[in-house]
Amino acid sequence: xxxxxxxxxxxxxxxxxxxxxxxKIINEESIIYAVFSGVKNKSEKTxxxxxIKKVTIKDEVKHQFEYIYDKNVxxxxxxxxxTFVEMYNLTKTYFKQVLINTVDADYHIxxxxxxxxxxxxxxxxxxxxxxxxxxxxxxxLNEGELTPFLIELGIMTKQGKIVNAKYDKFKQINRYLELVxxxxxxxxxxxxxxxxDFGCGKAYLxxxxxxxxxxxxxxxxxxxxxxxxxxxxxxxxxxAKKLNFDDLRFEQGDIKGFDQFTDVDMVISLHACNTATDExxxxxxxxxxxxxxxxxxxxxxxxxxxxxxxxIPMMKYGIIKEKLATLLTDSxxxxxxxxxxYRTQVLEFIDMEHTPKNVMIxxxxxxxxxxxxxxxxxKEFKNEWQISPYIEEAFGESLTSKLN
Numbered sequence: 526x527x528x529x530x531x532x533x534x535x536x537x538x539x540x541x542x543x544x545x546x547x548x549k550i551i552n553e554e555s556i557i558y559a560v561f562s563g564v565k566n567k568s569e570k571t572x573x574x575x576x577i578k579k580v581t582i583k584d585e586v587k588h589q590f591e592y593i594y595d596k597n598v599x600x601x602x603x604x605x606x607x608t609f610v611e612m613y614n615l616t617k618t619y620f621k622q623v624l625i626n627t628v629d630a631d632y633h634i635x636x637x638x639x640x641x642x643x644x645x646x647x648x649x650x651x652x653x654x655x656x657x658x659x660x661x662x663x664x665x666l667n668e669g670e671l672t673p674f675l676i677e678l679g680i681m682t683k684q685g686k687i688v689n690a691k692y693d694k695f696k697q698i699n700r701y702l703e704l705v706x707x708x709x710x711x712x713x714x715x716x717x718x719x720x721x722d723f724g725c726g727k728a729y730l731x732x733x734x735x736x737x738x739x740x741x742x743x744x745x746x747x748x749x750x751x752x753x754x755x756x757x758x759x760x761x762x763x764x765a766k767k768l769n770f771d772d773l774r775f776e777q778g779d780i781k782g783f784d785q786f787t788d789v790d791m792v793i794s795l796h797a798c799n800t801a802t803d804e805x806x807x808x809x810x811x812x813x814x815x816x817x818x819x820x821x822x823x824x825x826x827x828x829x830x831x832x833x834x835x836x837i838p839m840m841k842y843g844i845i846k847e848k849l850a851t852l853l854t855d856s857x858x859x860x861x862x863x864x865x866x867y868r869t870q871v872l873e874f875i876d877m878e879h880t881p882k883n884v885m886i887x888x889x890x891x892x893x894x895x896x897x898x899x900x901x902x903x904k905e906f907k908n909e910w911q912i913s914p915y916i917e918e919a920f921g922e923s924l925t926s927k928l929n
Contacts, residue, residue, distance in 0.1 A: 543642035555627040563621035664699040674732040725750035796822040807919040817888040824854035
């Protein structure tokens, strides 16, 4: 047990009392905040100050140490035993002064050159607040808010709880809706917005899009989900009817052959394989779509085509060459969209831990005519890698005329 502090003088002069004090306040989990200052040896290049506060990480309370250097800051999250060792080391080796705010009292500690601790105790000045590093994020769709399409797709229970095995899918849907929300300024609310979703699959995101635009934003839409699989189209069509999503329909077919419309406001192509993404982008541009969202998949086109003597040290390794080919393919697509007058972004769609297909190309039509620099860079890029991208064939004359 810690020795009783003389409240009259408020002073203790034995280092043992400091270790007992640290052990007590750590074991009782009463530390609110602490700051170590007054570097003992300023000639040593180390941190200038260290602070401690409590944080909650995955429902576990830790002590977060913040190490403040001249030009950067580092953090460590330590348990009670690690905290004691680190606090002892900081007082013994690095600092002359410590201020510890606890639930019960404040302690001001001065360490002499001989290593003796002068501890002064005062009334507590801070209230305990534990910062959380895993606060529940506020999504567009939230757990506890009954959402019929999520319930029907098995993501949410009828009590509003997200099914544990489907939580990654729930996060993916919300990330998708966040990306869609940024597109709102490019959609005209005064008209019926026509949207095509190529390769919709089981249509988790298609249903989410309809729910968001119609039920939450109040837009008038006509959404068509397109997929090659007959059983998928049948399932989605039946679910749309059950949900009374009257302006959402699903049809069987491929991207290249879809010709029901001559103009579309928004085109979505998620995980279209290989050059099917290029077909989708060409369709979108030729329709004059204001918004394009594409998450490419299986970018095999350049894998056997790219040649670059300077990059042999990379390309001689198969897995690296495959990743390089993927990056080159999507770089070509993004630049082509810029040449066609779009403001183009390449974004992370979802964390890599949830899906390896995590890159989204998002483009907004802004009728950009200042494309000479982009065209020149694109041509040099092609020459450097000795490639003739299929996307040029997919776009045809509309792209060729801008490149010449």
